[in-house]
Amino acid sequence: MDTAVNNPEDFSSIQQKYLMQCWGVQGRYDPIPVEKTEGCWIHTTDGRKIFDLRSAHECINLGFRHPKVIQAMREQMEKVIYVTDDFATESTAKLARTLAEITPGNPNKRVWFAQSGAAAVEAAIKVARFYQYNQVVKKGLPTTSEPHLYPYPYKIISRYRSYHGATAGAMSVSGDPRRWLQEPFVMPGVVHAPDAYCYRCPFNHTYPDCGIACVEYIDQMIELEGGSHKVAAVIIEPIVGSNGIIPPPPDYLPRLREICNKWDILLIVDETMTGFGRTGEMFAIEHYGVVPDILVVGKALGVYCPLTAAIFSRKVAKTFKENLFGHGQSYSGHALACAAALASINVLQEEKIVDHAREMGEYLGYRLTALAEKHRSIGDVRGLGLFWTIELVKDRHTKEPLRRATEKYAPTVVSQIAEYLLREKNIYIPADKFGIWIVPPLIVTQEEIDFLVDAIDDALAIADTEVK
Ligand SMILES: Cc1ncc(COP(=O)(O)O)c(C=O)c1O
Secondary structure (H helix, E strand, O other): OOHHHHOOOOHHHHHHHHOOOOOOOHHHOOOOOEEEEEEOEEEEOOOOEEEEOOHHHHOOOOOEOOHHHHHHHHHHHHHOOOOOOOOOOHHHHHHHHHHHHHOOOOOOOEEEEEOOHHHHHHHHHHHHHHHHHHHHHHHOOOOOOOOOOOOOOOEEEEEOOOOOOOOHHHHHHOOOHHHHHOOOOOOOOEEEEOOOOHHHOOOOOOOOOOOOHHHHHHHHHHHHOOHHHOEEEEEEOOOEOOOOOEOOOOOHHHHHHHHHHHHOOEEEEEOOOOOOOOOOOOOHHHHHOOOOOEEEEOHHHOOOOOOEEEEEOHHHHHHHOOOOOOOOOOOOOOHHHHHHHHHHHHHHHHOOHHHHHHHHHHHHHHHHHHHHHHOOOEEEEEEEOOEEEEEEEEEOOOOEEOOOHHHOOOOOHHHHHHHHHHHHHOEEOOOOOOEEEEOOOOOOOHHHHHHHHHHHHHHHHHHHOOOO
């Protein structure tokens, strides 16, 4: 054992030696020791104050250590932390009701709790298939003369630019390069669709003249994949997160909803990253007036506790009245995590934090857009609320990217920018994204936005040198 690891105070070296870092080459792991966290800031043991511009994996929408949430957690800990769902606890019951009420659609829903986005996505996929199975059984099993041998619809359509989690099923529906690390052991029955990515339209069209060809393509895909007999659900992030912060054109999601209705296919909306005010509405799907059949939420739901949920619409939930919900896990409905989530939703509402995110988002968007005038490396600036990205290119005309999908873990200009911002400006952003990631806690102030954008302005000089 080396001396640093022998010193119990040097927990950074202990962590470096014993912790398996997510998505990292362990020999390069170099964690920064933290003294405390406050608001948008991480204070290190050597006296630095670092702005967390990724909101702790987009979890701490309220900033670190909101006193009302901490108080609610303290009170809950004195009562009950966790019992199984054979018992009822006030925080779990009330959170399930609150989620049923504040999410789009008829409040007569049912909620299942997990601890990771991936686990909630797995539940959503499994339930979509159960639902379709129950429908087939209700209608009577098809005869063998019909064009399907497998007795119920099971295929899931997702999109290339998507991330839904790291477990086998969630990774299979992800399009993100991280899926390649799972292959070939992915879940059968997943088909990937092209994206609603106007800056790099997969059909080389321009919106709105395109007639939203990307969503019409999904209609064709469903038919060619066997239609209602074969396809169980479409899963989407309403605004793509990890794969580029890509809001779809305004009529894309309403049309996708129509297509799913036409084929009697469930629409699963994954708001793990976009939920709870991030985009300037409580849920991103509200920008588009669409009601999903299954909604997945996570990250900012529990703020300081791992808590996620799959929320089933009345139509889906009612099939389980007489049929088994064949799914579960320990810690589901954890009372302490639910108390934190309830308190967080109250704070979002009482302190009008979603309105604040919308206002600050407009200012952030205005400042970032202005940077595009100055920096040749900026291909596109896009976002909504406090969910923004700057996409970097080597050439504005050809749109040749500064980071390709195949370079996710290679050192690129984006990782150099992340290193520069951390080292020189005390700003933490992820190094593995496709552009610069601007996702601050929703409590960010206008002064903090100025500080962040000025620093990004300086950092972009690194990218400009790569421009042809
Ligand atoms: C949209 C989306 N879904 C699911 C997940 C997976 O969540 P978790 O990492 O909590 O499993 C993520 C994580 O980034 C996500 O962005």
